[in-house]
Amino acid sequence: MDTIKPLFTAVATATGGRNGHTEASDGTVSADLSVPKAMGGPGKPGTTTxxxxxxxxxxxxxxxxxxxxxxxxxxxxxxxxxxxxxxxxxxxxxxxxxxxxxxxxxxxxxxxxxxxxxxxxxxxxxxxxxxxxxxxxxxxxxxxx
Structure with missing residues (x-):
C-alpha cells in the first residue's frame, strides 16, 4: 500500500446509514439519503445515495x-x-x-x-x-x- 503526505483531509459523518443523513464537518456537503426503489427501498424524493x-x-x-x-x-x-x-x-x-x-x-x-x-x-x-x-x-x- 502506498503512503501519502496529506495535503488536505475531508471529514464527513453519516448517521442512519443508507436511510439517514450525511454531512461534511465544514458544512459544504449535506445530504439526506434513502435506498432507491430499484434496491427495494423507499427512494424518497430529494434524497441521494x-x-x-x-x-x-x-x-x-x-x-x-x-x-x-x-x-x-x-x-x-x-x-x-x-x-x-x-x-x-x-x-x-x-x-x-x-x-x-x-x-x-x-x-x-x-x-x-x-x-x-x-x-x-x-x-x-x-x-x-x-x-x-x-x-x-x-x-x-x-x-x-
Whole structure:
C-alpha cells in the first residue's frame, strides 16, 4: 500500500446509514439519503445515495486529473465533460460491490490524444482511480473530436 503526505483531509459523518443523513464537518456537503426503489427501498424524493456521492466525487477528481495531465502535454482539457456511472450490485464472492464507467467527452481534442490523456490520468494521477484499482471494475469510454 502506498503512503501519502496529506495535503488536505475531508471529514464527513453519516448517521442512519443508507436511510439517514450525511454531512461534511465544514458544512459544504449535506445530504439526506434513502435506498432507491430499484434496491427495494423507499427512494424518497430529494434524497441521494452513496453511489451518487461517489460518482460526483470521481467525476470531479478525474476531470482535475485529466486537466493536470493535459497541461503537462501543453494541451487544453478544461472543456472536457466527465460523467461517472457508479453501479451497485451483488458480488460473486458475496456482499455488494460497485462498478464504474467513466465517460470522457471533449470534441476540442482529437480522439487519439484524448484517449492517451485519459489513460494517463487514470493510470498515473487520479486518486479515485488509484483507490479503486484492483478491486473495482473501472471502464473508460472516451469521445474526442
Amino acid at each position: 452513496p453511489e451518487h456521492l461517489f460518482a460526483a466525487g470521481y467525476a470531479a477528481c478525474f476531470g482535475g486529473a485529466l486537466d493536470f495531465v493535459a497541461k503537462q502535454h501543453k494541451k487544453d482539457a478544461t472543456k472536457a465533460k466527465i460523467t461517472a456511472e457508479v453501479s451497485i450490485g451483488p458480488r460473486d464472492g458475496g456482499g455488494f460491490g460497485i462498478a464504474v464507467k467513466l465517460h470522457v467527452e471533449d470534441p476540442s481534442l482529437p480522439q487519439a490524444e484524448l484517449v492517451a490523456l485519459a489513460n494517463e490520468a487514470h493510470e498515473k494521477i487520479c486518486p479515485y482511480s488509484h483507490a479503486t484499482r484492483g478491486n473495482v471494475d473501472v471502464q473508460l469510454d472516451v469521445k474526442g473530436g
